[in-house]
């Protein structure tokens with residue numbers, strides 16, 4: 001009898017983790033290091049979720065979400081992963097803005113931003129100091145109803161140019177808008193401002209390979225090509241539902257199995273977890289309604305360009321925020337025909353281990369699922385080709401001969417994000433603020449069911465996802481201590 005993909009799985013684990021995004025991997029790692037038997041199930045053939053890289057003919061390697069994260073990653077990776085991972089984190093040197101309001105180059109930290117705000121934007125120094133002081137004291141538990149727009153108006157009234165400088169990069173980093181709670185801008189912006197913008201040297205593939213090594217060393221059983229179709233709920237004596245295990249389906253041979261667990265940690269998006277995997281009909285009505293009401297964040301489109309072997313690009317900036325919009329608006333930033341795009345430039349030192357020095361450019365746009373979801377095949381192809389052409393036209397202003405240097409180009413859309421991650425409406429940055437509450441309160445409605453992953457804007461991004469994985473794993477560990485036999 002041939003051995004089927006899922007035959008090697010045990011019938012029961014202490015913890016099953018659904019999804020290998022950074023929150024899922026970090027949670028699995030933490031739980032295994034606490035001594036629990038952990039099974040990590042990922043539907044894709046690669047681990048990492050959105051933190052991923054892919055290869056293309058001609059020796060091209062593209063990073064999907066390695067554009068920049070705050071310095072806090074160093075501490076989180078050292079504490080919860082390994083010194084090797086933390087030691088590979090490097091600061092990027094130059095961030096540039098090119099738009100109708102201003103052109104500036106910056107190291108993107110509070111010292112440089114203070115200088116720019118005072119010298120270039122002529123903002124009163126006292127207002128700049130007070131603004132940064134306000135950000136420093138912002139706290140998730142403040143429960144303030146202040147919006148980002150109100151925050152900006154308080155310190156820089158009627159200065160749309162300054163509002164643009166402050167929000168545009170954060171809108172790219174986590175999808176936040178002027179109407180979102182100020183905390184969703186403030187915490188992320190302050191994190192970046194502490195020391196600047198960082199990336200992982202070696203590329204995302206190296207990072208995920210190192211994390212996979214840590215997971216295996218900690219005893220996590222990892223299974224790829226495994227789609228979790230259902231989270232089983234049982235009802236305990238008090239009538240409260242409780243997670244009892246999952247049904248998993250192999251994408252390799254189509255086989256499926258039911259696997260039991262004392263607790264389940266889902267990294268599959270909070271809406272998917274509650275409404276599809278547990279099932280809206282199986283969870284308390286209050287939870288289903290709250291999950292239904294969660295708004296997801298916008299999605300993305302990306303144009304990946306690979307520079308041919310032996311060809312070079314001049315070393316200029318690492319991140320370039322470009323936009324033709326005047327005035328800046330969150331609506332324009334996410335519209336189908338937006339002129340706002342970020343170019344991430346990858347020089348050979350991104351992957352110093354590569355056999356030959358390589359350059360790549362990834363152009364990112366924020367997009368809405370609704371604009372792309374209903375397109376027929378021809379319209380879809382036309383808009384993808386338009387995005388590619390517009391990206392080239394924008395890049396020609398930086399590198400006039402870029403077309404002749406690129407020998408691989410491909411474009412991803414919100415549909416691509418949805419296909420690879422299964423996220424609700426292809427969301428790139430999880431959910432709006434209300435998703436965090438539902439995620440945090442999930443185990444009160446369904447015992448033994450936990451969610452970790454991008455929610456509430458502040459728990460999204462690489463740093464947010466890793467930190468949230470740790471927070472949730474600690475709560476799950478306490479649950480297991482009470483409810484599972486070692």
Ligand SMILES: Cc1cc2nc3c(=O)[nH]c(=O)nc-3n(C[C@H](O)[C@H](O)[C@H](O)COP(=O)(O)OP(=O)(O)OC[C@H]3O[C@@H](n4cnc5c(N)ncnc54)[C@H](O)[C@@H]3O)c2cc1C
Pocket residue numbers: 018019020021022023024041042043044047048049050051064065066067068069173226227228229267268269300302364417420421422423427428429430452453454460461462463465
């Ligand atoms: C284009 C783009 C650029 C970005 N750039 C940056 C950046 O520069 N810096 C930054 O910090 N952040 C960036 N982000 C955001 C960041 O990548 C994410 O916030 C973070 O990686 C999300 O981690 P996560 O743990 O929430 O899970 P995800 O990465 O969303 O992963 C979830 C995993 O669950 C799996 N899964 C889902 N359903 C199932 C199921 N039923 N069964 C099994 N597996 C399942 C998925 O396949 C996936 O692997 C970017 C995102 C995008 C889309």
